[in-house]
Amino acid sequence: MFNNTLSLSDFKLLRGLINERSGIFLSDAKQNFLAIRLNYRLETCKLSTFKEYYYYLKYDPKGNEELQNLINAVSINETYFFRDSEQLNIFKNHILPTLMNNKSKQGKRELKIWSAACSTGEEVYSLAMIVSDVLGRAMVDWDVEITATDISTSALVSARRGLYDDYALRETKLSYLNKYFEKSGSEKYQVKNEIKKLINFGQINLVNTLSTRRIINMDCIFCRNIIMYLDMESRRRVIENMYRSLNQNDGYLFLGQAENLREIESPFQPRYYDGTIIYQKQVGVGLLEAEAA
Ligand SMILES: C[S@@+](CC[C@H](N)C(=O)[O-])C[C@H]1O[C@@H](n2cnc3c(N)ncnc32)[C@H](O)[C@@H]1O
Structure with a gap:
């Protein structure tokens, strides 16, 4: 199981990308949340740092496809029948x-x-x-x-x-x-x-x-x-x-x-x-x- 650390600068790069593509905004308090949710993505993409992951998303031909996985990973899907x-x-x-x-x-x-x-x-x-x-x-x-x-x-x-x-x-x-x-x-x-x-x-x-x-x-x-x-x-x-x-x-x-x-x-x-x-x-x-x- 990978357990990479997400530096503040990489957190800011990734949250910028998430925000640009989905409007979702992650406050500073969400740095740990993002690291936990994205560790599995790094593992799947066979990358060893969040910086590499960011460049992969931005410049690799498969980056667009991975961007959807990133959005899937960070979206909060909490819901239930007859809510509110x-x-x-x-x-x-x-x-x-x-x-x-x-x-x-x-x-x-x-x-x-x-x-x-x-x-x-x-x-x-x-x-x-x-x-x-x-x-x-x-x-x-x-x-x-x-x-x-x-x-x-x-x-x-x-x-x-x-x-x-x-x-x-x-x-x-x-x-x-x-x-x-x-x-x-x-x-x-x-x-x-x-x-x-x-x-x-x-x-x-x-x-x-x-x-x-x-x-x-x-x-x-x-x-x-x-x-x-x-x-x-x-x-x-x-x-x-x-x-x-x-x-x-x-x-x-x-x-x-x-x-x-x-x-x-x-x-x-x-x-x-x-x-x-x-x-x-x-x-x-x-x-x-x-x-x-
Ligand atoms: C907390 S759930 C709400 C589900 C349901 N509407 C409810 O109230 O129980 C929020 C949903 O918004 C979706 N979402 C986030 N950003 C979105 C966007 N830019 N466009 C469409 N859906 C988005 C997420 O994927 C997630 O499934």
Whole structure:
């Protein structure tokens, strides 16, 4: 087992590269974290120092491929089913019925939801289960499109598989467990196909404006527990990108419980539900008009 020391100067080089490519910002206190997470990468690449690793990432023809492994290694994928249940209850009991009502009045029967940093899938499967539960038999009358993306390709492999242990399901109600999962062996639970088939998984770096432009007209975006890992400029860019991807007429943005837009100027309107903030795209205001206002 390799155990290389990461000097402060090499730490700064590597964190600069990570930040440049993903927006993820590692504070000085994360030097040890980075060393632990990257030791295995050095071993796999058969390199003996972090400086060599940095040059490999920057100048070797295989560096770009390795950069993805680096991002996979440093991204924090902590998540679980029905995380921040207060927010999900608001989605279920207020936002979803309002959206369906408004759309029905306009003769539209489509719902578009994006889990923008879906990690290993628990969040997006929870959303799909809620939608399926609320729509019930009316599901066949609605065109439900759920998109789930993340920067981490290894997290996406787990997300697509949809196989979980007890710990990921610690906040899941028994009724959901019985309805939407199949037991797999003695300790695992497999998400049922009827839920899996509602979701399209893909890789998107949220800081990259060009790749987020493919996602348009979303009714709800869940971008939870990610901006807190980014530097301020990247946070701004992500929020701007989310704004563009939302539906022009309505459109809701859900951030994590510990995140808010207080320090980020944006045209979003905060909406308060029982002490929880959800952000809404200002009706009839495009990003450019909102910027000029
Ligand atoms: C802590 S998890 C949040 C998972 C889920 N949204 C939740 O709240 O439970 C943060 C996720 O953000 C992803 N991430 C970090 N930077 C990203 C970026 N620039 N673009 C897309 N995803 C990113 C990480 O790979 C990780 O899976």
